[in-house]
Each structure stands twice: as structure tokens, then as C-alpha cells.
Amino acid sequence: MKIQTLFALWLTCFTTTIYGQRVDYAQDIIDTLCSDYYDGRGYVNMGDIKAATFISNEFKALHVQPAYKTGYFHSFGLDVNTFPGVVNISRSEAGRRPVQAGHDFIVASNCSSKSVESATLMAASNEVLGSRKTFKKLKKTDWSTTNTGNRNILLIDTLRDDKTIQKRLDKVLKRYSGDIKFQTQEKLTWSVGRTQTEQCVVHTKPGVFQSGDQVAIDIEAKFVENYRTWNVVGLIAGSERSDSFIFVTGHYDHLGRMGQQVIMPGANDNASGIAMMLDLANYYAQNRPRYTVVFVAFAGEEAGLVGSYHFVKQLKKVIPDPTRIRFVLNMDLMGSGQDGIMAVNGAVHTKEYELLSKINEENGYLPVTKKRGNSSNSDHYFFTQIGVPAFFFYLMGPYTHYHDVEDTSENLRLEKKAYDGAFNLLRTFADALMGG
Ligand SMILES: [Zn+2]
Structure with a gap:
């Protein structure tokens, strides 16, 4: 060699x-x-x-x-806003798999602490907003917030790809007084919050929650x-x-x-x-x-x-x-x-x-x-x-x-x-x- x-x-x-x-x-x-x-x-x-x-x-x-x-x-x-404790959403329906934080939902990074013992999700979907009858019913929903007893929470589950749907959703949102809102999103993308707001948006993957779902919500946020x-x-x-x-x-x-x-x-x-x-x-x-x-x-x-x-x-x-x-x-x-x-x-x-x-x-x-x-x-x-x-x-x-x-x-x-x-x-x- x-x-x-x-x-x-x-x-x-x-x-x-x-x-x-x-x-x-x-x-x-x-x-x-x-x-x-x-x-x-x-x-x-x-x-x-x-x-x-x-x-x-x-x-x-x-x-x-x-x-x-x-x-x-x-x-x-x-x-900075932080989440050092519990961030949990559970669904009371028997037989369905548990909801997994991070995979099924994230909370907006500027959320404040929330504790809701029982709530019913009311979906604003294309189907609901598409019919005058169901849209009117949704608009008239009682959105008052209370930590005891059951309350209603809005689940926005529409792509807003239609003018009528968009208009109707805006009308629902105008009347919405809840401090928590669910919103479906194809991709869950998190961030770091620099403020803390009264309103908390929970982003969820489509199909995880449905209209009528009974949920309990526990979010511990700490602003530093x-x-x-x-x-x-x-x-x-x-x-x-x-x-x-x-x-x-x-x-x-x-x-x-x-x-x-x-x-x-x-x-x-x-x-x-x-x-x-x-x-x-x-x-x-x-x-x-x-x-x-x-x-x-x-x-x-x-x-x-x-x-x-x-x-x-x-x-x-x-x-x-x-x-x-x-x-x-x-x-x-x-x-x-x-x-x-x-x-x-x-x-x-x-x-x-x-x-x-x-x-x-x-x-x-x-x-x-x-x-x-x-x-x-x-x-x-x-x-x-x-x-x-x-x-x-x-x-x-x-x-x-x-x-x-x-x-x-x-x-x-x-x-x-x-x-x-x-x-x-x-x-x-x-x-x-x-x-x-
Ligand atoms: Zn980077």
C-alpha cells in the first residue's frame, strides 16, 4: 500500500x-x-x-x-405570566377518553386563573350559525358566569368562511359576557404572555369538544x-x-x-x-x-x-x-x-x-x-x-x-x-x- x-x-x-x-x-x-x-x-x-x-x-x-x-x-x-400549578379541563361524559392538556387544548398565554366546577359548552359551528332557528337560540343563551351550579361557555367552532356565518358569529360574540371562551384551532401554537387578562381563551383541536359537553375547568396562573x-x-x-x-x-x-x-x-x-x-x-x-x-x-x-x-x-x-x-x-x-x-x-x-x-x-x-x-x-x-x-x-x-x-x-x-x-x-x- x-x-x-x-x-x-x-x-x-x-x-x-x-x-x-x-x-x-x-x-x-x-x-x-x-x-x-x-x-x-x-x-x-x-x-x-x-x-x-x-x-x-x-x-x-x-x-x-x-x-x-x-x-x-x-x-x-x-x-411574565406563568402556569406553575394545575391546568386541567375534564369532561364528565363517561366512556370518552380523558382530555389531554397540551395535545387536545392549550390556554392562551395571557389567561388568568379560572375555576369552573361545571359548565356546558355551546358550539357556534357552521351548522348552528347556518340555521336561523339555532342561531337565534344560541344568541339568546344565558352566558352569566357563576362558580356554583352550571354555566354556559361558548365554543367557537367555525372557519368563518361564509359572510352570513361571520356576521352571525359577530352578533353572538357581541352579546357574550363569559370570561372563558373555547376556540377550535387546527394547530395549537403556544407563546409567552407578558400580561394577564380577565378573558381566557382555550384553544382546542377540532373534534375534541362538542356542543353539550359538560366540562370542569381548573387553571392556575401566576403573574410575576x-x-x-x-x-x-x-x-x-x-x-x-x-x-x-x-x-x-x-x-x-x-x-x-x-x-x-x-x-x-x-x-x-x-x-x-x-x-x-x-x-x-x-x-x-x-x-x-x-x-x-x-x-x-x-x-x-x-x-x-x-x-x-x-x-x-x-x-x-x-x-x-x-x-x-x-x-x-x-x-x-x-x-x-x-x-x-x-x-x-x-x-x-x-x-x-x-x-x-x-x-x-x-x-x-x-x-x-x-x-x-x-x-x-x-x-x-x-x-x-x-x-x-x-x-x-x-x-x-x-x-x-x-x-x-x-x-x-x-x-x-x-x-x-x-x-x-x-x-x-x-x-x-x-x-x-x-x-x-
Ligand atoms: Zn425561536
Whole structure:
């Protein structure tokens, strides 16, 4: 066997091992951050703080330096509505399966506590609204609220695809005085509430509840003022131009718990982005970058980009001259890639976008790169508002679970080819921006 062949063989083994470790490492991070211990990285049981601590420990292990004299954490406060106790709806009809929180229904994230011993659901369906007789009967329903005895609750179960139906539903809603409303929805998509309202909407999958169903409702909500949470910030000093900066960012928070039974783990959103960020930190810890690379794991993104808003407000504490920031690579939804990558704000910074697409074409990392205009839908946004150039990257593919109980690490298994492609594309792009 010729020495070159031996060398080629050794090289193949070597790169296979490295790449194997790479995707395994990322999957490991996702599995960890999505485990029950982290409570969906929200505000119940301090899931966010536990996740921030995990990330800071990972930084430490990778020799990423703390960005502040006090350490890795940048603390800020936010008002947030939480569901730490019971969130339960039961149906009294015998013989039907129990209603499952998270799968069959979710409560709107701004709900206040509700306790209803017994209520009858009255459906505003196409069928009911379509007939003058049943519509009139529904309109005249007694909607008065009481916690003792039985009361009536409206179940909106129509697509409003017809003008008459829409008009009639509006008339019913105008007269509706109940503080709880059921509404059917094909896809249950949860969020983080920043306020608490008297009216509570219960979103349910079609077919779960029917008109005439007797239900009991128990919702424990707790509004927390000025909850303290933490961004996690670290850096690897540049070898040649340490006063120039590349930012690699992603949010680690997710929606947390909806009661004791339901966790929203947020595997794709955005344990996957944190996995990619830590993997890039891992890479740069071993391959010293030319510029200083700053890694930020943001909190409070799902509550409305709160973490990145506060971070950018105090940016000068970390970077006294923000014009030294060459670029921000923000990653949110990094779990797929089989259908390529999107650069949000790519249509604004065309030179950098062309660089990205050229690197991809030359190396065949991902099937396609795409660009969009700017949008206030992830943590890159407040950087762009002070003139710091930034892309928000998300990967595209068949994975569709989003803000629900299905976005789990069991469902999100990274595909090696797509993951490696995305990693290598982002890494090569960052190196090119640093003039490497
Ligand atoms: Zn997200």
C-alpha cells in the first residue's frame, strides 16, 4: 500500500471521527436542554436559570472567557405570566377518553386563573350559525358566569368562511359576557404572555369538544413582575485583530411549562441554535479565530426579544465601540437544513449574502441559500437597529413542530449531512468575514 493511500485513509478516518463527534455533540446538547430537568427553559421552576447555568458551564469547559468582570451573566427583568400549578379541563361524559392538556387544548398565554366546577359548552359551528332557528337560540343563551351550579361557555367552532356565518358569529360574540371562551384551532401554537387578562381563551383541536359537553375547568396562573433572567455571554479572544468582533448568537429560552403536566421543550426552537453556537465555540476554542468571537445565549426571546433588547442597550459595556463589530450571526431553528438555509436580512447586506452563497456553491454544503429582508422576529433585530450588520439564519427542511408539545428531542434527530453542511457553511462564512 502506497504511503499516499495510507495517508488518504487516515485522513478519511480522522475527518469521519471529527464530524461524527460534531453532530453527536450537538444532538447531546439538544437532548440535555430538552430534558424535563430544564422545564422547557421557561419561568416555572427556574427552567431558564438552570439552562443558563448549563450553558455557562459548557463555556467554561470549552475555555470560552466570561464577557463581564462578574462572569458570564447579564441579568435583566421582565413581567411574565406563568402556569406553575394545575391546568386541567375534564369532561364528565363517561366512556370518552380523558382530555389531554397540551395535545387536545392549550390556554392562551395571557389567561388568568379560572375555576369552573361545571359548565356546558355551546358550539357556534357552521351548522348552528347556518340555521336561523339555532342561531337565534344560541344568541339568546344565558352566558352569566357563576362558580356554583352550571354555566354556559361558548365554543367557537367555525372557519368563518361564509359572510352570513361571520356576521352571525359577530352578533353572538357581541352579546357574550363569559370570561372563558373555547376556540377550535387546527394547530395549537403556544407563546409567552407578558400580561394577564380577565378573558381566557382555550384553544382546542377540532373534534375534541362538542356542543353539550359538560366540562370542569381548573387553571392556575401566576403573574410575576420583574422576573430576573440571564443572558449568557462569553468570548474567545482573536489571534490577530482582537479589537474586531464577530458575534455568534442564539436564544436559549423557550415557553416553559403550561401547568404541572405539560412542558414545551423547544428542540428546534432553539436548543438547536444553542447546540450550533456551542459547537462553533468548541471549534474556535481549538482553532483560534483572527477576530474576537463573542458568543451570546439570549434569554427572553419568546417573550418578545427581551433579552437581546436589554443586551444591545448595554452593548458598550462589552464592546466600547460597536462599529468594531464586523457581523452578527444569529441562529434560531437550526434543527434541519435538508432544504437549505435562509438568511433574514440577507437582502439588505447583499455583499455578505453573496459571500455566503458563493461559499455554499463552491463547497456544496447545503442544497440552497436564500435571502429575505429584515424582520423583527429574532435576536439579530436590535443589533440592526443600531447599525450593526447581522443575519438571522434558520435552516429549512421537513421538520414542522413549532411552539408545541411535539417540538421534542425525540422528534428532532439531527441529520449528519445537513448539520455538518450548516456548521461548515457558517464556520467558513465567519472565517471569511474575519479575512481568513
Ligand atoms: Zn425561536
